[in-house]
Amino acid sequence: MFEKLKTKLFLVPALGGAMTVGSSLVAFAAETGGSGSSTNIPSISITTDMLTPLVEGVVSNIQVILPVGIGLMALMLGIKVIPRLIKRFL
Numbered sequence: 001m002f003e004k005l006k007t008k009l010f011l012v013p014a015l016g017g018a019m020t021v022g023s024s025l026v027a028f029a030a031e032t033g034g035s036g037s038s039t040n041i042p043s044i045s046i047t048t049d050m051l052t053p054l055v056e057g058v059v060s061n062i063q064v065i066l067p068v069g070i071g072l073m074a075l076m077l078g079i080k081v082i083p084r085l086i087k088r089f090l
Helices: 002-029 048-089
Strands: none
Touching: none
16 A cells, blocks of 8 residues: 555656656747747737726626625535534533
């Protein structure tokens, strides 16, 4: 059992390292200007005015979902805890 655990303990960091090295190699393989590049990628500029509707939408959704979520969590916790407390005291 411990041999399988040792294998997993070394395999996960090794896989993470391999993915990091692989992604960095792709970045170095890209052409940067010069006479061989035929495509020109336009630059994108994102302003805060563009992000304002997105932020407002997220905040308004959180304002609605958070109280409902807390209420549901309290209800589920109450359903689970109250019978245990009654059984413990009876």
